[in-house]
Amino acid sequence: MPACxxxxxxxxxxxxxxxYPLVDKVxxxxxxSGVKYQVGPMETTMEGELEYLxxxxxxxxxxxxxxxxxxxxxxxxxxxxxxGVTIDEKVGKYQG
Amino acid sequence: MPACxxxxxxxxxxxxxxxYPLVDKVxxxxxxSGVKYQVGPMETTMEGELEYLxxxxxxxxxxxxxxxxxxxxxxxxxxxxxxGVTIDEKVGKYQG
Amino acid sequence: MPACxxxxxxxxxxxxxxxYPLVDKVxxxxxxSGVKYQVGPMETTMEGELEYLxxxxxxxxxxxxxxxxxxxxxxxxxxxxxxGVTIDEKVGKYQG
Amino acid sequence: MPACxxxxxxxxxxxxxxxYPLVDKVxxxxxxSGVKYQVGPMETTMEGELEYLxxxxxxxxxxxxxxxxxxxxxxxxxxxxxxGVTIDEKVGKYQG
Numbered sequence: 001m002p003a004c005x006x007x008x009x010x011x012x013x014x015x016x017x018x019x020y021p022l023v024d025k026v027x028x029x030x031x032x033s034g035v036k037y038q039v040g041p042m043e044t045t046m047e048g049e050l051e052y053l054x055x056x057x058x059x060x061x062x063x064x065x066x067x068x069x070x071x072x073x074x075x076x077x078x079x080x081x082x083x084g085v086t087i088d089e090k091v092g093k094y095q096g
Numbered sequence: 097m098p099a100c101x102x103x104x105x106x107x108x109x110x111x112x113x114x115x116y117p118l119v120d121k122v123x124x125x126x127x128x129s130g131v132k133y134q135v136g137p138m139e140t141t142m143e144g145e146l147e148y149l150x151x152x153x154x155x156x157x158x159x160x161x162x163x164x165x166x167x168x169x170x171x172x173x174x175x176x177x178x179x180g181v182t183i184d185e186k187v188g189k190y191q192g
Numbered sequence: 193m194p195a196c197x198x199x200x201x202x203x204x205x206x207x208x209x210x211x212y213p214l215v216d217k218v219x220x221x222x223x224x225s226g227v228k229y230q231v232g233p234m235e236t237t238m239e240g241e242l243e244y245l246x247x248x249x250x251x252x253x254x255x256x257x258x259x260x261x262x263x264x265x266x267x268x269x270x271x272x273x274x275x276g277v278t279i280d281e282k283v284g285k286y287q288g
Numbered sequence: 289m290p291a292c293x294x295x296x297x298x299x300x301x302x303x304x305x306x307x308y309p310l311v312d313k314v315x316x317x318x319x320x321s322g323v324k325y326q327v328g329p330m331e332t333t334m335e336g337e338l339e340y341l342x343x344x345x346x347x348x349x350x351x352x353x354x355x356x357x358x359x360x361x362x363x364x365x366x367x368x369x370x371x372g373v374t375i376d377e378k379v380g381k382y383q384g
Contacts, residue, residue: 013208076174186212
């Protein structure tokens with residue numbers, strides 16, 4: 001399976017001061033998953049096999065739920081091609 | 097597992113006149129999956145178990161790829177709660 | 193200027209039981225703006241001139257802020273064409 | 289007016305090899321606008337006054353239309369607070 005790009009913005013409905021710490025936990029989980037990833041101001045983009053990245057999305061919901069979020073709103077963007085898509089081809093020249 | 101809401105907007109990079117027919121194929125696939133769904137002008141929202149809905153998202157990418165889209169951009173929104181989320185609780189009063 | 197489609201999902205960071213009432217206020221404001229609109233489970237889609245619809249997006253942020261939301265996360269999707277885009281051409285056959 | 293964060297993903301429906309060059313034109317326009325911005329793999333995030341950032345979103349549609357895109361799909365995410373929101377508070381520690 002070719003690699004694709006998937007970005008995740010997760011908004012747990014918790015007290016505002018708890019939002020960043022909870023998002024940090026999600027990023028820590030993404031880091032521990034071993035996929036290539038890049039943290040941005042509105043979303044974290046991952047590169048890998050689609051099925052595995054969707055599994056991470058699922059786990060992120062559970063993680064927020066387990067940490068006190070009664071409700072979680074997420075936005076997931078997928079960039080998919082049968083030839084594969086990489087983070088580098090898109091931002092390499094901008095992030096020199 | 098509680099039901100959640102997941103909406104999918106899929107944009108296959110094909111000739112403009114082929115976009116709607118391809119999106120129709122995706123909606124047909126969603127229909128045949130048996131989940132509750134509602135077609136909107138910018139996305140189709142489904143109600144069901146998160147893992148199953150993410151599997152549909154994966155299949156939608158493959159379906160577009162198999163039908164000639166070299167590249168597919170998707171936006172997926174998830175509304176998740178450990179108590180469950182329904183389409184009706186959100187739009188029932190607006191859609192009479 | 194041709195009509196375009198713009199959808200708005202707004203997530204005010206407030207107590208969960210206050211989310212729907214606040215979103216209802218936003219929908220009421222959209223209704224009073226006079227544009228054609230359709231409420232969906234994850235977003236409300238409007239049809240009209242882009243500049244006017246973006247003004248509504250701006251007012252929606254202010255409305256939530258004025259009603260006690262310390263923080264507001266929104267997702268706006270735009271479907272734009274120099275020939276115009278209508279809600280009907282996209283969902284007419286599904287909502288017939 | 290406080291600064292907010294706004295991210296823009298723009299998908300012009302053009303031949304696949306023309307997508308990146310057209311997105312580059314949009315990023316060039318953002319750069320020339322003078323706002324603080326950060327290019328990511330799936331979207332470019334800007335920091336500034338909401339009204340000005342929405343004006344840039346509008347110009348981006350026009351720019352793609354003027355450059356041959358018959359149709360343009362965009363995803364805009366807004367992070368708004370009456371106290372202001374900065375890119376640094378969100379990614380500073382990750383991009384050290």
